[in-house]
Amino acid sequence: MISRVAESCFWMNRYVERVEVLARMLNVNRAFQLDTVISTSDRWRPLVIVSGEEKRFLKRTAEASVDDGETVQHYLTWEEDNPSSLASSLREARDNARTIRETVSLEMWETLNDLWVWFNDRAARRMYDRDRHEFYARLRDQCLLFHGIAQATMLHEDPFEFMRLGTALERAGQTARVLDIKHHSVGPTEGEVETPVEAAQWVATLRFCSGIEPFLKREDMPLSGKSVADFLLFDLAFPRSVLHNLLRVRNFLNLVRPPLPTPIGQASHAIISETIEGLEAMDIDRVLEAGLHETLTSVVSATASIGAAIHRDFFDPSLPTSAVGESSA
Amino acid sequence: MDNRSAKALFKNYQPLPGAFDECFDGEGRVRPEAATVIGLLEGLGERTFRSRQKLADTTFLKSGITFSVYSENRGAERIFPFDLIPRLIPAAEWQRLREGLEQRIRALNAFLADVYGDQRILAENTIPRDMVLGAKGYLPEMKGVHPPKGVHVHIAGIDLIRDEDGTFLVLEDNVRTPSGVSYVLENRMVMKKVFPGVFANAHVNGIEEYPIRLRDALESVGPAPDDQDGTVVLTPGPLNSAYFEHSFLARRMGVPLVEGRDLFVERDMVFAKTTLGPRRVDVIYRRIDDPFLDPKVFRKDSLLGVPGLVGAYAKGNVALANAIGNGVADDKGIYPFVPDMIRFYLSEEPILSQVKTYVCERDEDRKYVIDHIDELVVKAVNEAGGYGMLIGPQSTRRERQDFRQRISENPRNYIAQPRIELSTCPTWTPKGIEPRRVDLRPYIITGENTWVLPGGLTRVALVEGSYVVNSSQGGGSKDTWVLEEGPQ
Numbered sequence: 001m002i003s004r005v006a007e008s009c010f011w012m013n014r015y016v017e018r019v020e021v022l023a024r025m026l027n028v029n030r031a032f033q034l035d036t037v038i039s040t041s042d043r044w045r046p047l048v049i050v051s052g053e054e055k056r057f058l059k060r061t062a063e064a065s066v067d068d069g070e071t072v073q074h075y076l077t078w079e080e081d082n083p084s085s086l087a088s089s090l091r092e093a094r095d096n097a098r099t100i101r102e103t104v105s106l107e108m109w110e111t112l113n114d115l116w117v118w119f120n121d122r123a124a125r126r127m128y129d130r131d132r133h134e135f136y137a138r139l140r141d142q143c144l145l146f147h148g149i150a151q152a153t154m155l156h157e158d159p160f161e162f163m164r165l166g167t168a169l170e171r172a173g174q175t176a177r178v179l180d181i182k183h184h185s186v187g188p189t190e191g192e193v194e195t196p197v198e199a200a201q202w203v204a205t206l207r208f209c210s211g212i213e214p215f216l217k218r219e220d221m222p223l224s225g226k227s228v229a230d231f232l233l234f235d236l237a238f239p240r241s242v243l244h245n246l247l248r249v250r251n252f253l254n255l256v257r258p259p260l261p262t263p264i265g266q267a268s269h270a271i272i273s274e275t276i277e278g279l280e281a282m283d284i285d286r287v288l289e290a291g292l293h294e295t296l297t298s299v300v301s302a303t304a305s306i307g308a309a310i311h312r313d314f315f316d317p318s319l320p321t322s323a324v325g326e327s328s329a
Numbered sequence: 330m331d332n333r334s335a336k337a338l339f340k341n342y343q344p345l346p347g348a349f350d351e352c353f354d355g356e357g358r359v360r361p362e363a364a365t366v367i368g369l370l371e372g373l374g375e376r377t378f379r380s381r382q383k384l385a386d387t388t389f390l391k392s393g394i395t396f397s398v399y400s401e402n403r404g405a406e407r408i409f410p411f412d413l414i415p416r417l418i419p420a421a422e423w424q425r426l427r428e429g430l431e432q433r434i435r436a437l438n439a440f441l442a443d444v445y446g447d448q449r450i451l452a453e454n455t456i457p458r459d460m461v462l463g464a465k466g467y468l469p470e471m472k473g474v475h476p477p478k479g480v481h482v483h484i485a486g487i488d489l490i491r492d493e494d495g496t497f498l499v500l501e502d503n504v505r506t507p508s509g510v511s512y513v514l515e516n517r518m519v520m521k522k523v524f525p526g527v528f529a530n531a532h533v534n535g536i537e538e539y540p541i542r543l544r545d546a547l548e549s550v551g552p553a554p555d556d557q558d559g560t561v562v563l564t565p566g567p568l569n570s571a572y573f574e575h576s577f578l579a580r581r582m583g584v585p586l587v588e589g590r591d592l593f594v595e596r597d598m599v600f601a602k603t604t605l606g607p608r609r610v611d612v613i614y615r616r617i618d619d620p621f622l623d624p625k626v627f628r629k630d631s632l633l634g635v636p637g638l639v640g641a642y643a644k645g646n647v648a649l650a651n652a653i654g655n656g657v658a659d660d661k662g663i664y665p666f667v668p669d670m671i672r673f674y675l676s677e678e679p680i681l682s683q684v685k686t687y688v689c690e691r692d693e694d695r696k697y698v699i700d701h702i703d704e705l706v707v708k709a710v711n712e713a714g715g716y717g718m719l720i721g722p723q724s725t726r727r728e729r730q731d732f733r734q735r736i737s738e739n740p741r742n743y744i745a746q747p748r749i750e751l752s753t754c755p756t757w758t759p760k761g762i763e764p765r766r767v768d769l770r771p772y773i774i775t776g777e778n779t780w781v782l783p784g785g786l787t788r789v790a791l792v793e794g795s796y797v798v799n800s801s802q803g804g805g806s807k808d809t810w811v812l813e814e815g816p817q
Contacts, residue, residue, distance in 0.1 A: 001603055002585050002586075002587055003591065004591050006604045095567075099567045101573075101586075102576050103580075110391065117390060117391060314604045317606075
């Protein structure tokens with residue numbers, strides 16, 4: 001497929017994933033603040049930090065407003081100048097889809113375009129004001145619907161694999177970031193013993209990843225920082241765990257690579273394999289020993305390197321004349 | 330027809346005096362060919378009609394059937410206003426139009442082959458040499474270059490109007506990159522959705538095969554062997570006003586949509602950059618104008634084109650649809666000579682009439698235009714979209730003076746025509762259903778054979794009293810129904 005189109009497939013899904021994750025986090029956080037005694041500054045600041053927006057946010061608003069839920073929600077939802085806001089991610093997702101209308105299925109396009117039209121309409125503002133829970137839930141659900149529609153309406157070949165590649169890579173990074181939130185709120189994770197506030201924080205972390213019920217099905221795992229981190233990093237069956245998604249990234253990369261011995265795809269394959277092997281060589285005890293925050297940081301930076309390698313391999317290849325083959329487009 | 334509900338929707342309808350109305354005669358009676366459809370619409374009543382119009386508008390917006398607006402913010406998109414009352418063409422009338430269009434395309438294609446070949450028509454002085462070689466769309470670089478299979482005009486849009494007697498006239502030829510066909514197909518899709526009952530009972534010719542016809546025609550002119558062929562649609566990108574159409578056609582043809590940066594030329598062959606490495610391309614349906622196609626040959630500053638593309642084309646390794654240099658054939662200054670072309674190349678009399686045209690380059694014509702400018706429509710030969718135009722009867726003295734001067738300074742650049750009282754069609758307006766002027770752009774596809782899409786794009790001047798149907802100037806569109814022969 002055309003390299004530029006593959007790139008848009010990849011990014012469209014990354015942005016859809018960002019919308020889904022952020023909408024869910026905002027919703028969970030609103031519920032979370034209602035049922036704990038955690039201080040206001042620890043409730044909202046981490047979301048700003050995790051979205052990489054602390055600097056810009058503080059520049060624009062007074063220091064105190066980082067603790068003000070309304071201001072934070074508005075900034076993360078509507079602010080066009082915030083590249084991580086729902087508004088920005090949704091616009092990027094839809095813009096990418098619009099440049100590949102001939103590639104995405106009609107149903108996918110209509111779902112995404114509908115959501116975008118609604119989001120920019122007064123109706124969405126009204127819902128935001130009157131029923132915030134329903135507002136975020138709708139965003140989250142439409143993103144999930146988008147994936148389901150893709151699965152059921154796209155040809156299961158390269159364009160679809162590049163979309164799923166984008167989703168898996170984004171999910172691996174997002175789960176690592178979400179798991180790191182606690183580091184920014186109640187401090188580093190050390191041992192097994194935890195305060196009620198910490199326990200509540202771990203439940204919220206699982207909810208951020210829609211992982212509370214899946215986690216509870218792991219009966220041998222007590223609710224603790226260690227087991228939550230173990231689950232979110234290593235559980236192969238959990239569709240948002242870091243390792244699950246890294247393995248999917250490798251799988252999709254194998255599907256879109258041309259048959260060997262062409263060099264296309266080698267660089268990204270090398271980095272993803274190295275990342276997976278590094279993680280598989282550890283268990284949760286080794287991770288805590290090395291520091292959870294440090295491990296998560298290295299996972300996040302590995303996903304960035306994988307993204308860059310995918311870009312070089314597939315989206316912006318240099319074109320040696322010897323690579324000009326005889327087969328057709 | 331149910332007369333009570335009929336009153337509700339069309340009771341105040343007054344055809345415009347002096348213009349031919351597509352559905353009603355001079356006495357305000359429904360024309361026989363329109364009776365079935367008007368009856369079906371009236372059966373709906375005004376309230377239903379209103380809600381269907383709203384449903385149609387929402388459908389366009391939700392499906393993203395929009396055009397980009399250049400002047401406004403990045404990414405600004407608008408829907409092309411759509412009117413639910415279809416424009417009707419009876420089968421027999423259409424049959425004659427179709428034959429006339431096919432004939433015209435044959436002649437225009439022969440003219441292009443000749444102009445970039447032996448130039449017989451110039452040698453015999455059937456068309457003044459200066460008019461042809463001085464046309465902005467004539468590209469001397471293309472002399473001696475023959476497109477694959479000899480096809481220059483793969484896709485044409487010929488604009489037709491009807492005069493006060495109802496006679497169809499050719500107003501303008503578009504043989505470079507005529508746009509609008511996606512609206513024809515989408516309008517039909519929306520009509521079927523909002524008027525399923527009306528549609529099922531009206532016996533309308535289908536148009537859905539257009540993309541497949543287009544793909545077959547494009548593939549039929551591809552120069553590469555079967556195992557190396559590849560067809561693509563080349564777009565300037567998402568900011569282009571017709572981007573929706575480019576994407577739509579690629580999707581419906583099932584071929585890749587590419588931008589210039591997705592292609593490159595190597596050993597005079599065109600390749601696409603794909604995730605599996607370079608792949609050969611041998612047919613390009615390009616929606617980029619000639620000057621931007623290849624910075625090595627035409628505009629050096631073009632970022633939209635593909636360096637080396639013209640070289641590959643000249644070698645015969647890639648087919649471009651439409652061919653390069655077609656602008657000389659749809660130049661408004663060449664238009665007056667098309668009937669002569671038909672006689673010259675085909676030894677036939679033109680089936681379709683066209684509008685009497687004064688060529689300002691000719692001394693006697695120019696004198697007439699300067700003296701009668703207040704009765705005429707003056708057009709710059711290289712402008713489109715309703716720009717660079719003076720409508721004499723609606724102009725101010727200052728505008729007329731300005732155009733007189735422009736004509737004297739650059740006569741080759743202007744033609745003039747009497748103002749035709751364009752036909753009208755009942756159209757929904759905020760004041761109810763009123764007559765609004767319409768034109769018609771049929772689409773003609775040529776590969777190994779020629780095929781005419783039944784109907785075409787009916788554009789409507791939504792502004793009361795307006796003659797300008799262009800979307801850039803307040804125009805909208807209607808579905809066009811070619812009614813099948815048989816029980817109405």
